[in-house]
Amino acid sequence: MRTVVLDGRSLTSEAVLAVAESRAKVECAPDALERVRLARAAVEGIIARGEVVYGINTGFGALVNTRIDSDDLETLQLNLIRSHATAIGEPMPDVQVRAMMVVRLNSLLGGHSGVHEDPLRQLQAFLNLGITPVVPRLGSLGASGDLAPLSHVALALVGEGEVRFGDHVQPAIEVLTNNGLIPCPLRAKDGLSLINGTSQMTALLALSAERLHTLLPMADAVLCMSLEARRCTVRPFSAEVHNVRPHIGQRHVADRVIRLMRGSPNLADHADCDRVQDAYSFRCSPQVHGVTYERAMTLQSVVDIELNAVTDNPLVFPDPANPGPHEVISQGNFHGEILGQTADNMTLALFEQASMCERRMDQMLDPARSGGRPFLARQSGLESGLMIVHYVAGAALAELHGHVMPRSAFSTVTSGGQEDHVSMGATACMNLMSAIDRFTDVLAAELLIAAEAAEDLPAPMATALNHLHRLVRVQVPALQTDRSTAEDLRRITEHLRDGAWWSELAATTALMDA
Secondary structure, three states: OEEEEEEEOOHHHHHHHHOOOOOEEEEEEEEHHHHHOOOOOOOHHHHHHOOOOOOOOOOOOOOOOOOOOOHHHHHHHHHHHHHHOEEEEOOOOOOEEEEEEEEHHHOOOOOOOOOOHHHHHHHHHHHHHHHEEEEEEOOOOOOOHHHEEEEEHHHHHOOOOEEOOOOOOHHHHHHHOOOOOOOOOOOOOOOHHHHHOOOOHHHHHOOOOOHHHHHHHHHHHHHHHHHHHOOOOOOHHHHHHHHHHOOOHHHHHHHHHHHOOOOOOOHHHHHHOOOOOOOHHHHHHHHHHHHHHHHHHHHHHHHHHHOOOOOOOOEEOOOOOOOOHHHHHHOOOOOHHHHHHHHHHHHHHHHHHHHHHHHHHHHHHHHHHHHHHHHOOOOOOOEEEOOOHHHHHHHHHHHHHHHHOOHHHHHEEEHHHHEOOOOHHHHHHHHHHHHHHHHHHHHHHHHHHHHHHHHHHOOOOOOOHHHHHHHHHHHHOOOOOOOHHHHHHHHHHHHHHOOHHHHHHHHHHHHHHO
């Protein structure tokens, strides 16, 4: 099995997904562990000298001015984890929890948290053995880090709470014992370091980035099949058009469409048709799909930075030549505003693109505009064809519209006014995950309709689109008479979600370019 070496500096969203899906193990880089030990020495020096520093020997949040005796520091950390493990709602899927764990581990390996290396070793063991804490999804406010969900992870590290191991949920202490592990001791600063960071929201955003990496190009391929099925011109996608309005996303989408449509014989007959212009949902698609692409680029850039950021509080900057309280800085790297706003912007872009998908479906199903079979039924009137596929897409689009309200636009005051502005970043990132699901549903409906409409074309489509059409037909037969298409949509949705279809199309296009 592949091994991902975590060093606090080079983690990628692709590696997060590999570990989250148990396709890779993790290893802590030796140089990163040395940084961890150096920062830990600074923490222990502060304790030994009797200096008072927040997060090390004080209370938390509004209790910042309460000094804790040295004999109680370990109890303080354990109490912190127990009290903060108060998330609610359905459990997060194992993939999301594992992603959150690897993000947290990598952040701690940055060497500025002051954590002892024992919790890091325990996190590594959990990931490699497949021990996954049960974590309710709701509880983070996206500032002071993802405290509640991360506390459920930390609770399992100390042998409390529940974990999933294999196919069963069991008490954490039983699974630790059966795997030769012991509850992890929490020394000064350890508990706070484990829970005060942006790991839940970053993990969700990283998983979103990986889904969009294949889903958005696939959406352009579906657009191309709709262009073929509706016999639209590709002149609005010409490079000279987009060079005079050179937004990077717009140009990229137009170029992809031209490449995917290369060699299509169905395009030549548009020169003699009586349509002067195609509808906006076809003609303006680079300008709309392009925005989604640019939002995804921004999202990936934010994820790349956040995956290798140190986001807890306080942070430790070791100064062995001049030790003292100045080595520890209370600051705000735990605040998830950039993650929340990035997720919200991505959700809005997905809705706008999905609304354009729905308009193209209407164009292909309406005989007054398509000139084809009404609702693509074989016996119009006696049969309804794919009429209700359009309805279903509209229902999914309505739900997606509900996700557009920005979650990061809300804040609440907590901890006695000490924490008086929060990002709701975790809520925004969870909302994006749901929005991607609904976007995929709408896209599946467009592909099902476009594939059926393409059955009536007088000539084959472009090579890449013929290949996509065959992939669809392996899963979903052409319409011969009315049938339930619920299973058809489910199958298409699953193949859009796993990214395999786009990988095949990309390979086909690359061969054509070679």
